[in-house]
Amino acid sequence: MTSKTANWEFSEELFEEYKKKSQIAEVWRRLKKSKTAMLGLFVLTTIILLALFADLIRNYQSMAIEQNIMNRLQSPNSTHWFGTDAQGRDLFARVIHGARISLLLGFSCTAISVFVGLILGSVAGYFGGKIDGVIMRILDSIMSIPAILLSLAIVAVLGQSIPNLIIAMTVAYVPGFARIVRASVLTVIGNEYIEAAKASGLGTFRIISKYVLPNAFGPIIVEITMSVASVIKAVAGLSFIGLGIIPPTPEWGAMLSESREFMRYNPYLVLYPGLAIVLTSLSLNLLGDGLRDALDPRLKD
């Protein structure tokens, strides 16, 4: 064919070059090209940094926890950037400290449910038959219970604490993920490259992790980015009925439900925690979209 193939020499330089190449660097290079994904990453990083360094910015005990009735319901001003709540606590302090718990809950619940959902969904979709039947029927029966009732029951049984809250939310979120993963897996496994991979002697685990899931990732990523915000909102629901975060601990969802009585005349009380949830969710969405495109080589450049 071409002269390039006829006298191809394998050289030391080539070896060095091949050694360097990495999949992650490649995905990052492509991700960087998307302005919206970079914006999402920037906003998300800012929120995470604010949460991490919240103690340096506003004192937790004196600003976010202790009541100060003298200062109650102040509109945003130069000392209280986001105003103060009905107990006179600085809303900015509560938002950045609340980010810790909200992000912790949002990310950990999502991460655990994605992990479990990936395993259950891909096993069900890949193997089909009886395994599929058993897994999906169990998940269906979990899904048939309203998520909030289910979490409520679990928290009521296990006791009210953050780890128990995470367990409760995860149980409620796994079935949804597993369904989406299963559906995406089913669209992929009919492809000839899956057969070809089996014919090359690849094992089931490798086929699922390198051939099936990467090709099924689009819808899964979208679901992941939506779920962080949805977990935060669900925690708000639980806090509302007194089974979520125990006051006065700041948490975005809880802050929303605490301010319901005052929001008519003091709308900033819901504006800032609400904005925090929206920004987190939006930035994750932008990042997720960019990541999905960066992971798909067909959309390259």
Add this chain to the structure above:
Amino acid sequence: MSEAFFTIQDLWVRYVTDHETVYAVNGLSLSLKRGQTLGLVGETGAGKTTTALSIMRLLPPRVSRVDQGNILFNGVSLMDLSEEEMRRVRGEKIAMIYQDPMTSLNPVMTVGDQVQEVLELHKKQSRRALYKRVDELFAMVGIPPDRKKEYPHQFSGGMKQRIVIAMALACEPELLIADEPTTALDVTIQAQVLQMIAKLKDELDTSMLLITHDLGVVAQTCDMVAIMYAGKIIESGTVHDIFHNKDHHPYTEGLFGSIPKLTVESRRLSPIEGLMPDPTNLPDGCAFAGRCPACMPICMAQEPDYCQRASHAIKCHLFTGENRGEAV
């Protein structure tokens, strides 16, 4: 060289679904000698892919049933291997090329990684040797190795099929099963790819089971031919037997009749009348009887045996029993 290292003995495969039972392979036997290419020819639905998948033990698990038969590879029955052992056979000892190169590569992995993966799986070697081997394989199939970091969609169909060939030959398998490897390619590329397969298999001393419905391809590349109809081999022999002997199964005659001949002047093609019998409800006698221009009463009632003449075997009543000699 002369001993058959690969044989299929009396293989029966059914597909059982909720609605029906498809009898896809019905007592198929064939054998292959080292270094040879066997062309498995038959029209659509004859059970060619089913045969190939039975060899690889990759039949769809829930619907397929292997009722009978044995597949011997170097004296070992593939049917008796554990799944773990079978996985080591796949890709290393027996490799398979699928029909459609457009979809037989993973779209999210670089082509280099895909070739490399097969090697890593079966042959332990140093990084350096591994990378070098991948480059060699690309060069071997005529693709510049610096393109190995590209993704499948960046290649043409013919190039993809060559990459698939590189993958299949990566571990120098003893047997290569090619299921209509060129059907999806256009005619000029077909010839190139076939030539390449034929050349490489000779270099690597690989035997090949070439599945096709193109007699022209068989004439060019095969040593042996087996003609398949409704899940059985109805005629087999060397390429010379099939292309030059006088006597043939009427179905084979029909196959030859359905391709235009340059030497004989004929106004019309004469394709075989009718369709293959319904695989869910096969007739009692010879499966071809319903379409056969030379059909006799016995054909409807009793299945014919093979009439063996040296390397040439024909499964037809015309050549067995009292009819022997009254050939068409």
